[in-house]
Amino acid sequence: MSGPVSGSVRVCVFCASGPVPEPYLALASDVGTAIAARGWSLVSGGGRVSMMGAVARAAREGGARTVGVIPEALVAHEVADEQSDELVVVGDMRTRKGEMDARSDAVLALAGGLGTLEELFEAWTSRYLRMHDKPVVVLDPDGHYDPLFAWLESLRGTGFVSDRGLAGVVRTTTVADALDALAPGPAPSAVSGSR
Template sequence: MSNFCVYLGSRDGRDPVFLEATRALGHEMAARGHGLVYGGARIGLMGALANAVLEKGGNVIGVMPDHLVEREQAHEGLPTLIRVNNMHERKASMAAHADAFIALPGGIGTMEELFEAWTWQYLGLHDKPIGVLDTAGFYSPLLAFLDSTVEHGFLNGRTRDSLIDAAEPAALLDALEARLAVSVT
């Protein structure tokens, strides 16, 4: 099936619902035959997602720059850990191995990666679907802001609509799979 590049936090967050949704997404991805491409860490939501995919027999590719192997605590139990020189190579490698992108809760790195992938889509550098898992309304303020950029004329509605959002892992995967099916045909 497809590989989903997932951007997410190297921390768990304060509410256990984030960890639960992350694990549910990993289990659902593996059950549907999808592989995971992610930043390669064994900690936080990143490690929880990789472990959830692996628990259900799914494939996982981690990508981590050498300077972060110790800091982000590289996951040593991955079938594939690609070590790269820097963050630019990390993001390029993750994108090259992915058929779609998902953002889960995370910090500034997650936001930067999400917006870069979305910008690349907007510029026509790829046509891979992009979605956010809006667990416990985490992304609701951002989604409202993006809607306001349309209202103020800084973003067109079609571009805004290209960012898929759902509150539940299965619903998000359904929407991304539907978009993948359209781009393949």
């Protein structure tokens, strides 16, 4: 297992790639700006639209290196972030996740739908299974994930979700807290900043 190296952190950001309200785009931009301000780099899903595009543009504007990993089928739909410092085109979604994982030191999930949830749960489950020790952080300033976390908490002690499983993710409500939780060093307490 390997975690972030000291110094520059390669942050994999999972987030919405479809139409969302403006405050979510602003949050994604704030995250990209903050990643750049720390001298870190961004690994994203390689799209130039919605939150995915906003985080990448802001990171680049701040001087961060951006790596996009996108399936070939989405390139054909003309949504690829051609401005990425490195755009990796892969055959399918499974290969995309593997490439994003291999190129990152930490995982940050912002608001998203089915794709974001699937990516978050794979990273979270892999951490629980000790397949990696990268920080897995959810930035949720407005309660987007409240119903999900309430449901997961309700499963605690039932045999379906363990305390250690729930401890595999850190939940935050501010950009600064999220990036602090991604930084190298002692692991922050799980589900910090939760409601």
